[in-house]
Amino acid sequence: MSVPSLSLVLPAFNEAGNLPEGLELARAVFGGDPASGRPALDWEVVVVDDGSTDRTADICQPMLHSGSSVESSYPLLAGLHLIYSQVVAATEFPIL
Numbered sequence: 001m002s003v004p005s006l007s008l009v010l011p012a013f014n015e016a017g018n019l020p021e022g023l024e025l026a027r028a029v030f031g032g033d034p035a036s037g038r039p040a041l042d043w044e045v046v047v048v049d050d051g052s053t054d055r056t057a058d059i060c061q062p063m064l065h066s067g068s069s070v071e072s073s074y075p076l077l078a079g080l081h082l083i084y085s086q087v088v089a090a091t092e093f094p095i096l
Contacts, residue, residue, distance in 0.1 A: 005042040006030075007091035009084070012047050016055040019047070023060075044092055048083050 008026055012019060023045060032040030047060050 005093040006044075007093045008043060008045045009087050009091070010045060010047050011050065011083070012052060012056050012060070013050045014052045014054045014056060016052070016059050019056060019059050042093065046087055046091055048087055050083060 008030070010019075010022060010026075015022075026043075026045055030041045030043040032038050047056075049056050049060070
């Protein structure tokens with residue numbers, strides 16, 4: 001059985017307080033569990049920072065370099081329709 005590949009898109013506008021827990025949860029869910037035999041998925045996280053004024057980008061940076069993840073930034077308050085169309089074009093995997 002092949003392991004699915006997917007891209008997890010996390011919109012982040014002033015989410016500095018929530019991102020660490022959200023990214024760790026994604027790693028727990030998609031990273032597999034050797035004890036139970038659940039394989040790790042081939043995955044990426046695309047964090048869409050739509051012009052945050054808090055420490056969202058600063059908090060993401062070290063976390064995103066420590067796993068199978070990608071950070072994407074888009075113009076200040078571009079709007080979800082523009083951001084998601086750009087994210088879909090930039091993601092690596094077919095499942096979003």
